[in-house]
Amino acid sequence: LAKTTQPISMDSYEGQEVNITCSHNNIATNDYITWYQQFPSQGPRFIIQGYKTKVTNEVASLFIPADRKSSTLSLPRVSLSDTAVYYCLVGQRMNYGGATNKLIFGTGTLLAVQP
């Protein structure tokens, strides 16, 4: 199973761009890379997903190099409300008759944004 490795924590200031890198050396061919955000006392919520190159939405950008062994979540101009834990995940298809994907959550990166 593809395990992900992220920094335990990062600090930033309001208005800065933040890049959080995740390594996933054993990613499989059909795995997608997904990032979730979790605020205290809430469940994680989806931020962005990608397979290769670059994906951008209204919240973040995701950069994936050609070998797909790592990915970088980029948050432009962070604010205090972006303080949260960010999880990088890769999807694993289960080997049984169903069609669900098992997502492997690591420990995440605690991003602390200061004024």
Added chain:
Amino acid sequence: DVKVTQSSRYLVKRTGEKVFLECVQDMDHENMFWYRQDPGLGLRLIYFSYDVKMKEKGDIPEGYSVSREKKERFSLILESASTNQTSMYLCASNSSPTPTGITDTQYFGPGTRLTVL
């Protein structure tokens, strides 16, 4: 708006009690999941279900069982609660992936913080 609800935000039980955690989703999702979250360990998958009455063990199923009698409802059962089951429990749901393997977003509930004394 997508919604996953859990029966309780906070729960306190005694060692040896049977505990039921309920999760309901209103998105007609095939898949439902139970995780526990502990400091320094992240989210760990306990059980998941890909259809009514169907279930599969996750990474840490010991001490837990599940029930899915209806598509929208997935229950986690602690047959005899122990102090090491004190944790935050998170339920999630999603649709099955596309044939090309695109992982659908998992939608999480707010969590139940269970304390076993």
